Amino acid sequence: MSFRKNVQDTHISEQMKSVHGSLISILSVLNRPRNDEKMIEQAGIRLDRALFSVLVMVERLGPIGVVDLADRSGRDYTTISRQVARLESLGLVKRRANSLDRRVREAVISAEGKAMTDRIDAARERMADEVFKDWSKDELDAFVKSMRKFADALEEATLGGS
Numbered sequence: 001m002s003f004r005k006n007v008q009d010t011h012i013s014e015q016m017k018s019v020h021g022s023l024i025s026i027l028s029v030l031n032r033p034r035n036d037e038k039m040i041e042q043a044g045i046r047l048d049r050a051l052f053s054v055l056v057m058v059e060r061l062g063p064i065g066v067v068d069l070a071d072r073s074g075r076d077y078t079t080i081s082r083q084v085a086r087l088e089s090l091g092l093v094k095r096r097a098n099s100l101d102r103r104v105r106e107a108v109i110s111a112e113g114k115a116m117t118d119r120i121d122a123a124r125e126r127m128a129d130e131v132f133k134d135w136s137k138d139e140l141d142a143f144v145k146s147m148r149k150f151a152d153a154l155e156e157a158t159l160g161g162s
Contacts, residue, residue, distance in 0.1 A: 064108075091112045
């Protein structure tokens with residue numbers, strides 16, 4: 001089989017390097033502990049930073065099993081299981097048996113947890129206002145649409161390939 005490089009391949013290669021560099025920049029910002037602390041502070045909530053992302057993921061993705069939650073967060077199952085148990089003890093999530101497989105325990109947001117993530121969302125929006133202050137409505141609309149399309153395609157390629 002012949003592997004020939006053409007102009008299109010080179011262009012895509014450079015674009016993918018740029019996309020990858022952008023993703024590294026985004027993830028570097030999102031993974032900084034100070035940013036979670038700032039979000040918690042802006043939301044006016046009291047929550048351990050380690051539990052913050054787990055709570056938000058349960059609200060966005062729930063009901064969700066602990067194994068899936070651990071896989072999506074890149075953390076160990078036992079760590080996530082302890083964190084979900086802690087969120088449950090705080091009344092922020094509930095655990096229940098999966099409706100299709102009673103052996104699987106899944107986490108779902110509680111009313112109190114939803115109220116907390118609503119405050120987090122409001123703080124996130126205030127912080128995003130600063131990031132997007134110089135963007136036009138059309139630019140922001142195009143970005144949101146492209147980001148969703150990218151995320152969906154990435155998930156499909158990843159889940160389809162596993």
